[in-house]
């Protein structure tokens with residue numbers, strides 16, 4: 001016959017509760033440690049590979065048309081060439097979608113032009129050429145005044161803006177989608193100093209990329 005040590009049923013119940021909570025604590029501890037180790041591992045891999053932002057540069061910009069019909073309907077045609085560069089040694093980049101448009105004095109002067117998706121190898125670069133256009137795009141009434149002023153000054157500051165989504169590729173692993181934004185600022189000779197024909201950038205411009 002086994003001896004009963006417990007003094008009362010109440011005490012017995014108390015002991016059982018303590019045992020369960022101890023077991024639970026251990027489980028939670030093990031689980032937390034496991035999750036933390038996995039997070040640490042991901043962080044470590046990420047830090048070692050450390051994907052750098054893709055680099056963009058505006059190689060050339062030519063304005064073929066920038067004319068107003070009436071006071072505020074704009075027709076524009078701007079050819080641009082962007083250079084896209086992947087500076088990473090171990091990370092490839094999938095560009096899922098890229099939209100590009102031109103902006104002048106903080107307002108849009110062309111519609112979006114999309115670039116078909118492409119994959120960029122490590123340490124690779126691509127030339128992206130496109131024509132940005134608008135037909136009868138409504139602009140602010142100040143547009144004509146601003147253009148006149150720039151023509152007198154002899155230069156025009158054009159912004160080429162881009163946004164899209166990319167995914168990193170490391171070995172066979174592919175990351176989720178990250179949004180990126182590119183902003184290029186280029187100065188074009190304009191007015192009396194500019195030669196006949198399209199307004200052409202004399203030199204390219206580096207662009208600012210945010211991922």
Ligand SMILES: *[C@@H]1O[C@H](CO)[C@@H](O)[C@H](O)[C@H]1NC(C)=O
Pocket residue numbers: 067068069074075135136
């Ligand atoms: C702008 O484009 C529209 C449509 O193509 C055309 O009817 C209009 O004449 C153009 N305006 C100018 C100033 O080129």
